[in-house]
Amino acid sequence: MRRLRILSKLAWRNLWRNHRRTAIMLGAISVGVWAMIFMTALTQGMVTEMIRDGISALPGHVQVHHPDYRDDPSITNLIPMTDTEIAATFGPAGFSAWSSRIKVPAVITSERDSRGVTLLGIDPVRERDMIFVDYDEVEGRFLESVDDRGVVIGHKLADTLDTEVGKRIVLMSQDPDNDIADRGFRVVGLFHANVEAFEETYVFAGKKTLQNMLRVGDRVTEVVVLGEDYRNVEDEYAAVLALVDGGVEVRRWTELDTYLGTMLKVMDGFVLVWVIVIFLALSFGLVNTLVMAVFERVREIGLMLALGMKPGDILGQILIESMLLLVIGLGIGNLLAWLTIKPLEGGIDLSIVAEGMEMFGAASVLYPQLRLEDVVLANVVVLILGFLASLSPAWRASRYEPIEAITKVD
């Protein structure tokens, strides 16, 4: 430890001995680290947006259904509790948001055309911040209460059906006895969604209105609960499990949408792979720099050994030099990343390429996400792998025979 000071001093001075080489290496490390963090932030932003849209389409981080609903999402598989009992159970539980719904397949028919859709009977007051529709952006108006008599459909679907606000459509589904249940509605609003498919698929109506139309009394098909962080819904999952008895199925969103759930895991892995790939490119430069630095200094390393410095001190000196280089590079890289990501957090408009993006369920505005854990990961990977990569040149330097090294002619 006492020697740490002299070793650091030597390492620091040696680092600046060859300004040009050090500057180039610092540039490479900074840009590499910047690229790691910047790309990760973009990717994370994209994934979050995709998942958020995906979940808001489902929606709900934890969902409760009749055990058969997943295989047959029809009105015959109602939750075996009344909506009043559900409200009494979930209401006092303190979730940040929850709601109960009717969600069934239906056919929507206009004067011109008909389409298969997913019909959602919701409580519009309760769901204001839960679903993907921004009420204020709706053309016309959104639903106002559970017994609202209108429907709200997507712009895209309205185009297909050649209908508009104020016109009438017919919704047709089944009641629990497999008899046709249908009803005429007036289109009161057209919504816009980031994901085009949502505009074609989802049709919103009042929960009460649908219960009447489908003749299910005070019953629903699903209860959904939103948590604080979609990446971790275990607390909510456990809480819901504790609330309900058998006879229903409780699922996390990752189980309901396995595509998005898997994506989340894959993306975390992808970030690590990306960071390591960039590092590997960097490590060639780093090792090369150190090998050159050591090679140029054979004689003074020999001198230090001859004067009684331990091989371990030489090893330490080279490692400190490498770590200094990495830490400075990391500092600049992190700063660059912060400086470039912060101004973009308001969103990057990708509308030029948006056509393609929407196919993947991604939004046309990308919000880069600078997550602390990703930044830490990039820094830790660079430091640890950088340390390991420096071991070999440092070790070789420490193994010199003092007399051979000191008399080496250049």
Added chain:
Amino acid sequence: MTAVRCVDLCKTYRQGDQDIKALDHLSLEIGEGGFVCLSSPSGGGKTTLLNAIGGLDKPDQGEVYIAGQRIDNLSKGELAELRLRRIGFVFQAYNLIPVLTARENVEFVMQVQGVPAADRGRKALDILAEVGLEGLEDRRPAEMSGGQQQRVAVARAIVSRPALVLADEPTANLDSKTSDGLMELFTELNEHHGTTFVIASHDQRVMGYAKRIVRMLDGRIVDDIQQDAA
């Protein structure tokens, strides 16, 4: 008590297809407080002998003792410790760490030894003044002449008062006045502190200061003269 004892040392180098005996069954004993000048024509084996005594090079055969302790069979780490604590070196080939100033070079050994900063700083300044480098303390080797660098090296070798100083051509690159100054400094340390000096040199002036002159040729001692203090 003997400061240095070499018994039957041999060291052979291969150059091309020729074997060169740098040390040829050489035995030598130097008492504590000795002041010895090793002298030979170039290639006589002086540097090789100093390296063997300093534990920097292992002889092919023979034994080396420093202050009664056998050192030719010590491990690398033990030899490094021995050099650090007990021996001051002036090398023939290369002496100063380029990124350190004169003062830092002088402090280097003390710093590795663990001497407190204030203590070693003062000692370094004092010794630099004694070798006539006052005012040049903060220069790096590249900013000094060969002779000035040589004096920094000498200052470093003696600053921590080692029991034994091994100096290889310490007066090379020095004018006669500076050489005399250095030799007087050596003599004073030798007389007042009992420091043992082994100096390789073919400089007549150095020989004049030495108490004993050992002449070598082709790795053997050909002459060993005790002389009265000048």
